[in-house]
Amino acid sequence: MDKFLIRGGNVLNGTVKISGAKNAALPLLAAMILAETPITLTNVPHLKDVNTLIKLIAGLGITMKYEGDTVTADTSTLDNYFAPYELVKTMRASILVLGPLLARYGEAKVSLPGGCAIGSRPVDQHLKALEALGAEIEVEAGYVLAKVDGRLKGGEVVFDMVTVGGTENILMAAVLAEGTTTIRNAAREPEITDLANLLNKMGAKISGIDTDTLIVEGVESLRGCEYAVVADRIETGSYLAAAAITGGKIKTTHTDPNLMEAVLEKFEEMGAEVTRGEDWIELDMQGKRPKAVSFRTLPHPEFPTDMQAQIMAVNVLGRGFATISETIFENRFMHVPELCRMGANIQVEGNDATVTGVEKLQGAPVMATDLRASFSLVIAALAAEGETVVDRIYHIDRGYEDVEAKLQSLGADIQRIH
């Protein structure tokens, strides 16, 4: 099992190119199932989760080609509607093939994704929404068996809570339904906008994009096109956090400041100088020690849960103290005990964590538990005294392309040890 060996103390400086967003690439890949003619995605990040979903879609019989950052799909060879547990259990977002398969072929057998470290992560909202469009859904032996006679029917969908995956699944089902669908309490994450933009480029009729109410006028069929995956706002914020904790100055390119205003405002509250460009963001900590910042995670456009662990890591060495509330997932503080092993002072009460900034951290052997927690441990290790070994970094490879190369290019002393 790979590990990272990190020697702390280097100040990060330089420029890093941001990759396409994992959380956009996954729904966009699922949407390829809807295209009657060959469809191409560019700016696709090289990640384990992307490879897993490409393998799953190829398992449907769809002809997939993956060269460089470009994926092409030809759905004319599709010959089954089955998404097996072996693949779905390693990548929960596989549930996103359910909506497109139902919409286009009227049938799907998709394994229920297991829970994961950060929470039980049920898909009840996905299933309820698809039933509202006329799908017949059974859950049997860990599989969702879904079918519809003829086409799905447009209707009214109201989500009980904001769900990114639920919104994506129902959006990909509604585009081919008969009639109009209204989706209320829809998620507004930039990755939803990216999916809606791709679907409209394929010939769908979606309005209300970027709002919490999406209106979808069903069409007969969707055609292929070429589309670039939106930049990864979480990868961007993760590298900016690494610069902040080391007092450095970095520029992130091929990104978009408009995707992440709530996060950039927190960096400014820390005392960083943040400059925004058309497709770049520069953060200059000017050698200062960041001020600890409080926040609560909420659906977009508020502060994203996927940046919670990374900003907590910066707070650990911050001036003063901060309170962090995690309102999206029920168990997303697993990085806390690992940060405490390095000398952090963090008290957790349910979904609230209080971080009291300390003067220094000691490098120590720590263990990654989930994707964003693994990056938060790297951030702390970059500023800790001495050596840190981060174990189970297969988690980080799920969501960060070329992570050690990008960090090394910014001056970090990090090696992958097998």
Ligand code: EPZ
């Ligand atoms: C997406 O997960 C992201 N993953 C997550 O990123 C992100 O943390 C999350 O949205 C919230 O922004 C991808 O896009 C692939 P949800 P998703 O449905 O869609 C509950 C990362 O680190 N819920 O918005 O699974 C759920 O349990 C990952 O890149 C139900 O109860 O998240 C959670 O508490 C982690 N029933 C809350 O809603 C449902 O049917 C939000 O979940 C669906 C969700």
